Amino acid sequence: EPEVTQTPSHQVTQMGQEVILRCVPISNHLYFYWYRQILGQKVEFLVSFYNNEISEKSEIFDDQFSVERPDGSNFTLKIRSTKLEDSAMYFCASSEGGSGTRLTFGSGTRLTVV
Amino acid sequence: RKEVEQDPGPFNVPEGATVAFNCTYSNSASQSFFWYRQDCRKEPKLLMSVYSSGNEDGRFTAQLNRASQYISLLIRDSKLSDSATYLCVVWIKAAGNKLTFGGGTRVLVKP
Numbered sequence: 001e002p003e004v005t006q007t008p009s010h011q012v013t014q015m016g017q018e019v020i021l022r023c024v025p026i027s028n029h030l031y032f033y034w035y036r037q038i039l040g041q042k043v044e045f046l047v048s049f050y051n052n053e054i055s056e057k058s059e060i061f062d063d064q065f066s067v068e069r070p071d072g073s074n075f076t077l078k079i080r081s082t083k084l085e086d087s088a089m090y091f092c093a094s095s096e097g098g099s100g101t102r103l104t105f106g107s108g109t110r111l112t113v114v
Numbered sequence: 115r116k117e118v119e120q121d122p123g124p125f126n127v128p129e130g131a132t133v134a135f136n137c138t139y140s141n142s143a144s145q146s147f148f149w150y151r152q153d154c155r156k157e158p159k160l161l162m163s164v165y166s167s168g169n170e171d172g173r174f175t176a177q178l179n180r181a182s183q184y185i186s187l188l189i190r191d192s193k194l195s196d197s198a199t200y201l202c203v204v205w206i207k208a209a210g211n212k213l214t215f216g217g218g219t220r221v222l223v224k225p
Contacts, residue, residue, distance in 0.1 A: 042216065042217040048210075048212055056211055089155070103160070104160075
């Protein structure tokens with residue numbers, strides 16, 4: 001079964017540093033997403049991306065966050081200046097269609113900000 | 115009121131028993147409904163979509179009650195491998211292209 005691949009699986013970074021989380025969505029999928037889950041809390045939407053631009057973003061996705069699809073396969077999430085509260089599991093997901101269709105999630109990157 | 119609300123559990127279930135739990139949603143414009151399963155520290159995985167008429171997939175049955183704004187999941191003949199957190203997920207058309215997750219219901223199946 002096709003997979004969404006995320007790297008690294010775990011990243012430890014110092015507060016104030018920039019991090020880039022990487023994702024390779026399923027190849028024929030057109031919609032890409034980032035979600036995050038703080039330990040013990042619910043999964044929260046960050047951003048959706050379609051046709052090489054952000055289609056939606058949540059209040060969490062402030063100016064410190066950005067996404068990019070630098071080539072035909074990778075989809076990245078950058079956090080410019082990490083804060084302690086950015087520590088969470090970050091899940092990339094992709095779907096064939098948008099608007100409430102089935103999402104396939106990657107295995108996540110656990111980000112720890114110290 | 116939370117957009118999607120679930121009893122966090124845990125539901126302790128003897129192996130072979132049946133367990134059922136609900137999820138309520140606050141926005142009547144919610145259009146699509148899903149149950150995802152999440153194992154500890156792993157990614158959510160789609161268990162099943164929930165259709166208006168209710169649907170079954172093996173030992174799992176999902177129901178939708180639009181009038182009372184809840185969905186349910188029933189697991190028959192529970193297996194040890196069913197131990198997980200079950201996430202209720204809702205798509206609200208007016209909210210665009212994102213899914214809204216509940217906090218999850220933890221199920222522990224014991225021998």
